[in-house]
Amino acid sequence: MCSGRVDLKHVLRAFSNGIDGVFVAGCRLNECNYTTHGNYHALNMVLLCRRILEYVGLNPERLSVEFMSAGEGILFAELMSEFGRKVKELGPLGRSEGLDGNELKARLAGVARLVPYVKMVEREKLAARLASPEEYDGLFTTEEIERLFSEVVSYYIEPSRCQACMACARRCPAGAIAGARNRIHVIDQEKCIRCGTCLAACPPRFAAVTKMVGDRVPPPLPEDQRTIVRKGKDQEAG
Ligand code: SF4
Ligand code: SF4
Numbered sequence: 001m002c003s004g005r006v007d008l009k010h011v012l013r014a015f016s017n018g019i020d021g022v023f024v025a026g027c028r029l030n031e032c033n034y035t036t037h038g039n040y041h042a043l044n045m046v047l048l049c050r051r052i053l054e055y056v057g058l059n060p061e062r063l064s065v066e067f068m069s070a071g072e073g074i075l076f077a078e079l080m081s082e083f084g085r086k087v088k089e090l091g092p093l094g095r096s097e098g099l100d101g102n103e104l105k106a107r108l109a110g111v112a113r114l115v116p117y118v119k120m121v122e123r124e125k126l127a128a129r130l131a132s133p134e135e136y137d138g139l140f141t142t143e144e145i146e147r148l149f150s151e152v153v154s155y156y157i158e159p160s161r162c163q164a165c166m167a168c169a170r171r172c173p174a175g176a177i178a179g180a181r182n183r184i185h186v187i188d189q190e191k192c193i194r195c196g197t198c199l200a201a202c203p204p205r206f207a208a209v210t211k212m213v214g215d216r217v218p219p220p221l222p223e224d225q226r227t228i229v230r231k232g233k234d235q236e237a238g
Contacts, residue, residue: 004038008115011049011063016108021087023080024065031069037129039067044126047136051145056107057099059090114152116193121148153194154212159184159221161208164228168198168209184226189217
């Protein structure tokens, strides 16, 4: 498939499954047959993912990207052999970096869950077309990625303000909001991709959605306390 279709999630899943190294090959830069130039996206995605690997404690050399034409079979074979040798030298995933297998899986799962958020925050850089390899190193920095993961935003519905108008749940692209008529709505933080749509959707007169940065989100309201009893109306539901 086109290298532009290779997603951060695919690469992280490969490492999560214990693969020692991932090699992404694309057509030569500026020789894409389509206006999309997906190989630039592949390059930027790999540069970002290499920083993410560093963040979880893995050697970023385990992920490589190279560009070549369909006629350069010998070059492809050479690059693959070279990468294979490098991965052998690096040794088994995680163990070589001093990471326990379960710990590594948990760290990879944690960052994989935030992929939609990371892609949203970094969308401009992911779409960049770098002019030269010298610029690659500076596109994403270690500090930037550490900040990105330490300042992840969360969205929380304040139970006392929610009026169960259902506007947020209807527009949530991840199906992360549980709620119904006369039921206080609750965000499932595991499903939430942190797009902020619910914040924009909640009518200002209710202003029930709060954006939190780096704070711990309060635990969800228990199911049996979510019914809204409106004054003057007998709307109590089970
Ligand atoms: S931030 Fe986006 S994904 Fe998360 S609950 Fe709100 S609308 Fe859904
Ligand atoms: S849009 Fe606001 S008031 Fe309406 S259900 Fe969602 S959080 Fe509650």
